[in-house]
Amino acid sequence: MPVHLSYKTPTRLLTPASGFLTGYSHTLNPYTGCAFACTYCYVREMPVAKFRGEPWGTWVDVKEQAAELLAKELRRERRKGPVSIFMSSATDPYQPIEYRLQLTRSLLAVMAGDDAWLPEGAMDIRPEFLLVQTRSPLVLRDIDWLQRIGSRVRVSVTLETDLEAVRRTFTPAAPPVHARLRVLRTLAEAGLDVQAAVSPVLPSSERFAETLAATGIRRVVVDDYIMGDGSRGRRSARLGLQPLYARLGCEEWYDPRAYRRVLDSLRRYFPEEGLFVSQAGFLP
Ligand code: SF4
DSSP states (O other), X not given: OOOEEEEEXXXXXXXXXXXXXXXXXXXXXXXXXXXTOXXXXXXXXXXXXXXXXXXXXXXXXXXXXXHHHHHHHHHHHHHHSOOEEEEOSSSOTTSTHHHHHOXXXXXXXXXXXXXXXSOTTSOOOOOSEEEEEEOOGGGGGGHHHHHHHGGGEEEEEEOOOSOHXXXXXXXXXXXXXXXXHXXXXXXHHTTOXXXXXXXXXXXXXXXXXXXXXXXXXXXXXXXXXXXXXXXXXXXXXXXXOHXXXXXXXXXXXXXXXXXXHHHHHHTTTSOGGGEEEGGGGTOX
């Protein structure tokens, strides 16, 4: 699907966190809009997308001069107190355009304290904690910066199912299952704090938990439309997803109890302290 790009110079990048992301001081979205265009994306029902006049997934606004702005904002916010950042709440920071623009990469350099942004003797502007939420293998390009941020960063990789047919039905423009398993494995091997976000739970096979465990990760969060869309499922209900379950012959998975099915099988492969449900798994 062709994506219409616009270039904007925002007045701010850091947004005070609230609701589901209480626990962070800020959210950070390098882009507005998302070319992955997931069918279940709750942002479709938010004003930024709803009143845009273009279908979700067909437009992306690029935030220009973002690194300079972030450095300035971090200087200000760090003076006020601890800064913890969720990147990103309404876009994927590693959607396809990031390959060429390297905007997210430039923000990681700021948050890693690169010399260009943190000269010797200058105030430390690095956030205390950063969560990078993505479903894209492109995050592997930035392992160098992620390793420099070290124990202050967690990478959360969305993988809602191990069934490629299900992935194609719900998220046809998103990276395939095998690519995301590779991301989990590579980040774990790189010594980074990494989790799989089974979010939202989609129909999966009996082998899903075992497949996740085989990547070497030690942390998984399970979430669904009702707990995780910020409106107790109301936004997601308006997206009319039930026919997709019917098409796959998986209607029993369109059920508020479906997440427990996945959670129970994960318990056979992961210790209790590595398993989280909904909000708890996304907090710092
Ligand atoms: S990757 Fe995230 S932000 Fe982008 S469409 Fe999918 S759910 Fe929405």
